[in-house]
């Protein structure tokens with residue numbers, strides 16, 4: 716069982732790595748664009764976790780636990796979800812919500828911190844699925860940090876519309892950059908899924 720981890724309490728996956736400064740110097744970052752996933756997105760996440768027989772999943776943007784609940788419902792029973800959010804109070808709500816649903820505590824590992832500082836400390840080639848639902852302007856960075864965590868055949872999934880024409884700069888610029896990066900990497904196999912606000916799912920071949 717992987718112990719629940721929070722800032723400064725212990726090592727992460729990679730030997731010697733500590734989360735001591737994972738939260739950084741800024742306060743909670745909120746993303747007003749969308750708060751929580753809807754049921755159609757949740758069903759797609761559950762589907763992906765099921766077909767991947769996901770045992771190890773990373774989520775960027777725990778929020779109050781909606782996506783965590785869907786992901787866990789598709790994962791194998793012994794699977795562990797590592798859920799990252801810079802807002803520890805939101806994670807507290809997520810943890811309580813999952814407990815109320817009967818999810819065993821050992822199935823989640825909540826990490827309070829900036830994803831851009833936590834993701835580099837996770838084990839590469841070890842995760843079946845990475846779900847990103849935070850700060851679309853940083854999606855290109857989350858692809859760069861998240862794709863190496865996937866085992867071959869795993870997938871990284873971005874929430875929200877990926878049509879750059881729907882956004883103002885700099886978010887549109889980030890979306891274009893994300894798509895350029897996916898196209899440039901022949902090992903990545905993308906598909907846009909028209910569910911909810913949209914999902915961009917990218918398999919690692």
Ligand SMILES: C[S@@+](CC[C@H](N)C(=O)[O-])C[C@H]1O[C@@H](n2cnc3c(N)ncnc32)[C@H](O)[C@@H]1O
Pocket residue numbers: 743744745746749750751752775776777778779780781782783799800801802805828829830831848849850
């Ligand atoms: C859209 S909400 C997530 C909703 C959640 N997936 C759900 O379905 O309930 C985005 C979350 O990302 C967190 N967040 C924003 N920027 C972040 C970052 N750089 N690193 C980690 N978490 C971040 C916010 O605190 C917020 O809780």
